[in-house]
Amino acid sequence: MRADARRNRERIVEAALGLFTERGAGVSMEEIAQAAGLGVGTLYRHFPDRRALIEEIAQSTLTVLRDHLRAGAAEQVPRWEVLLSMVRHCAGRPLALLSSLPEASPQSDTRQRLIREIHGLLGDIVEQAQQEGSLRRDLTPEQVVGLLNVAICRPGARADDPLTTVMLDGLKAPAP
Known part of the structure:
Protein backbone atom coordinates (compact mmCIF):
# COMPACT_ATOMS: atom_id res chain seq x y z
CA MET A 1 0.00 0.00 0.00
CA ARG A 2 1.29 3.44 -0.87
CA ALA A 3 2.31 5.68 2.02
CA ASP A 4 -0.44 8.25 1.37
CA ALA A 5 -3.08 5.52 1.14
CA ARG A 6 -1.84 4.00 4.41
CA ARG A 7 -2.00 7.42 6.11
CA ASN A 8 -5.55 7.95 4.83
CA ARG A 9 -6.62 4.54 6.12
CA GLU A 10 -5.07 5.32 9.52
CA ARG A 11 -6.87 8.69 9.59
CA ILE A 12 -10.18 6.97 8.83
CA VAL A 13 -9.71 4.36 11.54
CA GLU A 14 -8.58 6.95 14.09
CA ALA A 15 -11.56 9.22 13.33
CA ALA A 16 -13.97 6.28 13.45
CA LEU A 17 -12.51 5.08 16.75
CA GLY A 18 -13.04 8.48 18.32
CA LEU A 19 -16.57 8.91 17.04
CA PHE A 20 -17.68 5.34 17.79
CA THR A 21 -16.24 5.55 21.30
CA GLU A 22 -17.97 8.83 22.00
CA ARG A 23 -21.33 8.24 20.30
CA GLY A 24 -21.69 4.53 19.57
CA ALA A 25 -22.38 2.70 16.31
CA GLY A 26 -24.87 5.26 14.99
CA VAL A 27 -22.18 7.49 13.49
CA SER A 28 -22.52 7.91 9.73
CA MET A 29 -19.80 7.21 7.19
CA GLU A 30 -20.03 10.85 6.10
CA GLU A 31 -19.30 12.01 9.65
CA ILE A 32 -16.30 9.70 9.80
CA ALA A 33 -14.94 10.97 6.48
CA GLN A 34 -15.42 14.57 7.61
CA ALA A 35 -13.68 13.92 10.95
CA ALA A 36 -10.79 12.29 9.08
CA GLY A 37 -10.55 15.30 6.77
CA LEU A 38 -11.19 13.11 3.72
CA GLY A 39 -13.88 12.66 1.14
CA VAL A 40 -16.48 9.94 1.40
CA GLY A 41 -15.09 8.35 -1.77
CA THR A 42 -11.69 7.91 -0.13
CA LEU A 43 -13.35 6.27 2.86
CA TYR A 44 -15.26 3.83 0.63
CA ARG A 45 -12.12 2.96 -1.32
CA HIS A 46 -10.60 1.71 1.92
CA PHE A 47 -13.76 0.22 3.43
CA PRO A 48 -16.45 -0.95 0.99
CA ASP A 49 -19.15 -0.66 3.63
CA ARG A 50 -19.80 0.30 7.21
CA ARG A 51 -19.62 -3.30 8.41
CA ALA A 52 -16.07 -3.70 7.05
CA LEU A 53 -14.90 -0.60 8.94
CA ILE A 54 -16.61 -1.64 12.17
Missing part, protein backbone atom coordinates in the same frame (compact mmCIF):
# COMPACT_ATOMS: atom_id res chain seq x y z
CA GLU A 55 -15.27 -5.19 11.85
CA GLU A 56 -11.69 -3.97 11.44
CA ILE A 57 -11.99 -1.66 14.43
CA ALA A 58 -13.63 -4.36 16.55
CA GLN A 59 -10.95 -6.94 15.76
CA SER A 60 -8.16 -4.45 16.38
CA THR A 61 -9.73 -3.37 19.68
CA LEU A 62 -10.20 -6.98 20.80
CA THR A 63 -6.62 -7.90 19.89
CA VAL A 64 -5.27 -4.98 21.93
CA LEU A 65 -7.54 -5.93 24.86
CA ARG A 66 -6.42 -9.58 24.72
CA ASP A 67 -2.77 -8.50 24.73
CA HIS A 68 -3.44 -6.14 27.65
CA LEU A 69 -5.05 -8.96 29.64
CA ARG A 70 -2.21 -11.36 28.85
CA ALA A 71 0.31 -8.81 30.08
CA GLY A 72 -1.73 -8.13 33.22
CA ALA A 73 -2.11 -11.84 33.94
CA ALA A 74 1.68 -12.24 33.78
CA GLU A 75 2.32 -9.44 36.29
CA GLN A 76 2.97 -10.22 39.93
CA VAL A 77 0.37 -7.81 41.27
CA PRO A 78 -2.95 -8.36 43.06
CA ARG A 79 -5.58 -9.66 40.65
CA TRP A 80 -7.96 -6.88 41.69
CA GLU A 81 -5.41 -4.41 40.31
CA VAL A 82 -5.35 -6.36 37.02
CA LEU A 83 -9.15 -6.08 36.82
CA LEU A 84 -9.02 -2.34 37.51
CA SER A 85 -6.32 -1.95 34.88
CA MET A 86 -8.53 -3.75 32.39
CA VAL A 87 -11.49 -1.48 33.18
CA ARG A 88 -9.30 1.62 32.78
CA HIS A 89 -7.93 0.22 29.51
CA CYS A 90 -11.41 -0.47 28.14
CA ALA A 91 -12.75 2.96 29.02
CA GLY A 92 -12.55 5.05 25.92
CA ARG A 93 -12.54 2.07 23.58
CA PRO A 94 -15.45 1.33 21.24
CA LEU A 95 -16.41 -2.06 22.72
CA ALA A 96 -20.10 -1.22 22.28
CA LEU A 97 -19.54 -1.76 18.55
CA LEU A 98 -19.43 -5.50 19.10
CA SER A 99 -23.19 -5.62 19.60
CA SER A 100 -23.73 -4.02 16.18
CA LEU A 101 -21.88 -6.78 14.31
CA PRO A 102 -23.66 -9.84 12.96
CA GLU A 103 -22.76 -13.14 14.61
CA ALA A 104 -22.24 -14.82 11.23
CA SER A 105 -19.86 -13.10 8.86
CA PRO A 106 -16.58 -14.10 7.25
CA GLN A 107 -14.70 -12.15 9.91
CA SER A 108 -16.77 -13.40 12.84
CA ASP A 109 -14.63 -16.51 13.36
CA THR A 110 -11.62 -14.37 14.26
CA ARG A 111 -13.76 -12.03 16.36
CA GLN A 112 -15.46 -14.90 18.19
CA ARG A 113 -12.10 -16.58 18.86
CA LEU A 114 -10.76 -13.33 20.34
CA ILE A 115 -13.87 -12.92 22.51
CA ARG A 116 -13.58 -16.50 23.82
CA GLU A 117 -9.89 -15.95 24.60
CA ILE A 118 -10.62 -12.67 26.39
CA HIS A 119 -13.42 -14.25 28.43
CA GLY A 120 -11.11 -17.15 29.34
CA LEU A 121 -8.33 -14.83 30.48
CA LEU A 122 -10.76 -12.65 32.36
CA GLY A 123 -12.39 -15.68 34.00
CA ASP A 124 -8.99 -16.87 35.22
CA ILE A 125 -8.17 -13.43 36.62
CA VAL A 126 -11.57 -13.29 38.36
CA GLU A 127 -11.01 -16.72 39.96
CA GLN A 128 -7.58 -15.64 41.15
CA ALA A 129 -9.02 -12.40 42.59
CA GLN A 130 -11.63 -14.45 44.43
CA GLN A 131 -8.94 -16.78 45.79
CA GLU A 132 -6.83 -13.85 47.00
CA GLY A 133 -9.91 -12.41 48.73
CA SER A 134 -10.15 -9.14 46.81
CA LEU A 135 -13.28 -10.06 44.80
CA ARG A 136 -16.52 -11.34 46.30
CA ARG A 137 -16.95 -15.11 46.03
CA ASP A 138 -20.73 -15.36 45.71
CA LEU A 139 -20.63 -14.73 41.95
CA THR A 140 -19.34 -17.07 39.29
CA PRO A 141 -16.56 -15.86 37.02
CA GLU A 142 -19.09 -15.86 34.16
CA GLN A 143 -21.38 -13.55 36.13
CA VAL A 144 -18.50 -11.19 36.91
CA VAL A 145 -17.45 -11.12 33.24
CA GLY A 146 -21.08 -10.35 32.33
CA LEU A 147 -21.17 -7.45 34.79
CA LEU A 148 -17.87 -6.10 33.50
CA ASN A 149 -19.26 -6.28 29.95
CA VAL A 150 -22.27 -4.19 31.00
CA ALA A 151 -20.02 -1.56 32.52
CA ILE A 152 -17.42 -1.25 29.76
CA CYS A 153 -19.18 -2.29 26.54
CA ARG A 154 -21.35 0.80 26.16
CA PRO A 155 -20.89 4.13 24.42
CA GLY A 156 -19.14 6.70 26.58
CA ALA A 157 -18.03 4.19 29.24
CA ARG A 158 -15.43 5.60 31.59
CA ALA A 159 -13.55 4.00 34.46
CA ASP A 160 -14.82 6.71 36.84
CA ASP A 161 -18.43 7.07 35.73
CA PRO A 162 -21.17 6.24 38.25
CA LEU A 163 -22.23 2.92 36.67
CA THR A 164 -18.67 1.59 36.56
CA THR A 165 -17.88 2.86 40.06
CA VAL A 166 -20.98 1.27 41.58
CA MET A 167 -20.35 -2.01 39.75
CA LEU A 168 -16.73 -2.17 40.93
CA ASP A 169 -17.73 -1.26 44.48
CA GLY A 170 -20.24 -4.09 44.40
CA LEU A 171 -17.67 -6.61 43.15
CA LYS A 172 -15.03 -5.77 45.73
CA ALA A 173 -14.88 -8.25 48.60
CA PRO A 174 -16.01 -6.79 51.92
CA ALA A 175 -13.28 -5.99 54.36
CA PRO A 176 -12.74 -8.77 56.94
Whole structure:
Protein backbone atom coordinates (compact mmCIF):
# COMPACT_ATOMS: atom_id res chain seq x y z
CA MET A 1 0.00 0.00 0.00
CA ARG A 2 1.29 3.44 -0.87
CA ALA A 3 2.31 5.68 2.02
CA ASP A 4 -0.44 8.25 1.37
CA ALA A 5 -3.08 5.52 1.14
CA ARG A 6 -1.84 4.00 4.41
CA ARG A 7 -2.00 7.42 6.11
CA ASN A 8 -5.55 7.95 4.83
CA ARG A 9 -6.62 4.54 6.12
CA GLU A 10 -5.07 5.32 9.52
CA ARG A 11 -6.87 8.69 9.59
CA ILE A 12 -10.18 6.97 8.83
CA VAL A 13 -9.71 4.36 11.54
CA GLU A 14 -8.58 6.95 14.09
CA ALA A 15 -11.56 9.22 13.33
CA ALA A 16 -13.97 6.28 13.45
CA LEU A 17 -12.51 5.08 16.75
CA GLY A 18 -13.04 8.48 18.32
CA LEU A 19 -16.57 8.91 17.04
CA PHE A 20 -17.68 5.34 17.79
CA THR A 21 -16.24 5.55 21.30
CA GLU A 22 -17.97 8.83 22.00
CA ARG A 23 -21.33 8.24 20.30
CA GLY A 24 -21.69 4.53 19.57
CA ALA A 25 -22.38 2.70 16.31
CA GLY A 26 -24.87 5.26 14.99
CA VAL A 27 -22.18 7.49 13.49
CA SER A 28 -22.52 7.91 9.73
CA MET A 29 -19.80 7.21 7.19
CA GLU A 30 -20.03 10.85 6.10
CA GLU A 31 -19.30 12.01 9.65
CA ILE A 32 -16.30 9.70 9.80
CA ALA A 33 -14.94 10.97 6.48
CA GLN A 34 -15.42 14.57 7.61
CA ALA A 35 -13.68 13.92 10.95
CA ALA A 36 -10.79 12.29 9.08
CA GLY A 37 -10.55 15.30 6.77
CA LEU A 38 -11.19 13.11 3.72
CA GLY A 39 -13.88 12.66 1.14
CA VAL A 40 -16.48 9.94 1.40
CA GLY A 41 -15.09 8.35 -1.77
CA THR A 42 -11.69 7.91 -0.13
CA LEU A 43 -13.35 6.27 2.86
CA TYR A 44 -15.26 3.83 0.63
CA ARG A 45 -12.12 2.96 -1.32
CA HIS A 46 -10.60 1.71 1.92
CA PHE A 47 -13.76 0.22 3.43
CA PRO A 48 -16.45 -0.95 0.99
CA ASP A 49 -19.15 -0.66 3.63
CA ARG A 50 -19.80 0.30 7.21
CA ARG A 51 -19.62 -3.30 8.41
CA ALA A 52 -16.07 -3.70 7.05
CA LEU A 53 -14.90 -0.60 8.94
CA ILE A 54 -16.61 -1.64 12.17
CA GLU A 55 -15.27 -5.19 11.85
CA GLU A 56 -11.69 -3.97 11.44
CA ILE A 57 -11.99 -1.66 14.43
CA ALA A 58 -13.63 -4.36 16.55
CA GLN A 59 -10.95 -6.94 15.76
CA SER A 60 -8.16 -4.45 16.38
CA THR A 61 -9.73 -3.37 19.68
CA LEU A 62 -10.20 -6.98 20.80
CA THR A 63 -6.62 -7.90 19.89
CA VAL A 64 -5.27 -4.98 21.93
CA LEU A 65 -7.54 -5.93 24.86
CA ARG A 66 -6.42 -9.58 24.72
CA ASP A 67 -2.77 -8.50 24.73
CA HIS A 68 -3.44 -6.14 27.65
CA LEU A 69 -5.05 -8.96 29.64
CA ARG A 70 -2.21 -11.36 28.85
CA ALA A 71 0.31 -8.81 30.08
CA GLY A 72 -1.73 -8.13 33.22
CA ALA A 73 -2.11 -11.84 33.94
CA ALA A 74 1.68 -12.24 33.78
CA GLU A 75 2.32 -9.44 36.29
CA GLN A 76 2.97 -10.22 39.93
CA VAL A 77 0.37 -7.81 41.27
CA PRO A 78 -2.95 -8.36 43.06
CA ARG A 79 -5.58 -9.66 40.65
CA TRP A 80 -7.96 -6.88 41.69
CA GLU A 81 -5.41 -4.41 40.31
CA VAL A 82 -5.35 -6.36 37.02
CA LEU A 83 -9.15 -6.08 36.82
CA LEU A 84 -9.02 -2.34 37.51
CA SER A 85 -6.32 -1.95 34.88
CA MET A 86 -8.53 -3.75 32.39
CA VAL A 87 -11.49 -1.48 33.18
CA ARG A 88 -9.30 1.62 32.78
CA HIS A 89 -7.93 0.22 29.51
CA CYS A 90 -11.41 -0.47 28.14
CA ALA A 91 -12.75 2.96 29.02
CA GLY A 92 -12.55 5.05 25.92
CA ARG A 93 -12.54 2.07 23.58
CA PRO A 94 -15.45 1.33 21.24
CA LEU A 95 -16.41 -2.06 22.72
CA ALA A 96 -20.10 -1.22 22.28
CA LEU A 97 -19.54 -1.76 18.55
CA LEU A 98 -19.43 -5.50 19.10
CA SER A 99 -23.19 -5.62 19.60
CA SER A 100 -23.73 -4.02 16.18
CA LEU A 101 -21.88 -6.78 14.31
CA PRO A 102 -23.66 -9.84 12.96
CA GLU A 103 -22.76 -13.14 14.61
CA ALA A 104 -22.24 -14.82 11.23
CA SER A 105 -19.86 -13.10 8.86
CA PRO A 106 -16.58 -14.10 7.25
CA GLN A 107 -14.70 -12.15 9.91
CA SER A 108 -16.77 -13.40 12.84
CA ASP A 109 -14.63 -16.51 13.36
CA THR A 110 -11.62 -14.37 14.26
CA ARG A 111 -13.76 -12.03 16.36
CA GLN A 112 -15.46 -14.90 18.19
CA ARG A 113 -12.10 -16.58 18.86
CA LEU A 114 -10.76 -13.33 20.34
CA ILE A 115 -13.87 -12.92 22.51
CA ARG A 116 -13.58 -16.50 23.82
CA GLU A 117 -9.89 -15.95 24.60
CA ILE A 118 -10.62 -12.67 26.39
CA HIS A 119 -13.42 -14.25 28.43
CA GLY A 120 -11.11 -17.15 29.34
CA LEU A 121 -8.33 -14.83 30.48
CA LEU A 122 -10.76 -12.65 32.36
CA GLY A 123 -12.39 -15.68 34.00
CA ASP A 124 -8.99 -16.87 35.22
CA ILE A 125 -8.17 -13.43 36.62
CA VAL A 126 -11.57 -13.29 38.36
CA GLU A 127 -11.01 -16.72 39.96
CA GLN A 128 -7.58 -15.64 41.15
CA ALA A 129 -9.02 -12.40 42.59
CA GLN A 130 -11.63 -14.45 44.43
CA GLN A 131 -8.94 -16.78 45.79
CA GLU A 132 -6.83 -13.85 47.00
CA GLY A 133 -9.91 -12.41 48.73
CA SER A 134 -10.15 -9.14 46.81
CA LEU A 135 -13.28 -10.06 44.80
CA ARG A 136 -16.52 -11.34 46.30
CA ARG A 137 -16.95 -15.11 46.03
CA ASP A 138 -20.73 -15.36 45.71
CA LEU A 139 -20.63 -14.73 41.95
CA THR A 140 -19.34 -17.07 39.29
CA PRO A 141 -16.56 -15.86 37.02
CA GLU A 142 -19.09 -15.86 34.16
CA GLN A 143 -21.38 -13.55 36.13
CA VAL A 144 -18.50 -11.19 36.91
CA VAL A 145 -17.45 -11.12 33.24
CA GLY A 146 -21.08 -10.35 32.33
CA LEU A 147 -21.17 -7.45 34.79
CA LEU A 148 -17.87 -6.10 33.50
CA ASN A 149 -19.26 -6.28 29.95
CA VAL A 150 -22.27 -4.19 31.00
CA ALA A 151 -20.02 -1.56 32.52
CA ILE A 152 -17.42 -1.25 29.76
CA CYS A 153 -19.18 -2.29 26.54
CA ARG A 154 -21.35 0.80 26.16
CA PRO A 155 -20.89 4.13 24.42
CA GLY A 156 -19.14 6.70 26.58
CA ALA A 157 -18.03 4.19 29.24
CA ARG A 158 -15.43 5.60 31.59
CA ALA A 159 -13.55 4.00 34.46
CA ASP A 160 -14.82 6.71 36.84
CA ASP A 161 -18.43 7.07 35.73
CA PRO A 162 -21.17 6.24 38.25
CA LEU A 163 -22.23 2.92 36.67
CA THR A 164 -18.67 1.59 36.56
CA THR A 165 -17.88 2.86 40.06
CA VAL A 166 -20.98 1.27 41.58
CA MET A 167 -20.35 -2.01 39.75
CA LEU A 168 -16.73 -2.17 40.93
CA ASP A 169 -17.73 -1.26 44.48
CA GLY A 170 -20.24 -4.09 44.40
CA LEU A 171 -17.67 -6.61 43.15
CA LYS A 172 -15.03 -5.77 45.73
CA ALA A 173 -14.88 -8.25 48.60
CA PRO A 174 -16.01 -6.79 51.92
CA ALA A 175 -13.28 -5.99 54.36
CA PRO A 176 -12.74 -8.77 56.94
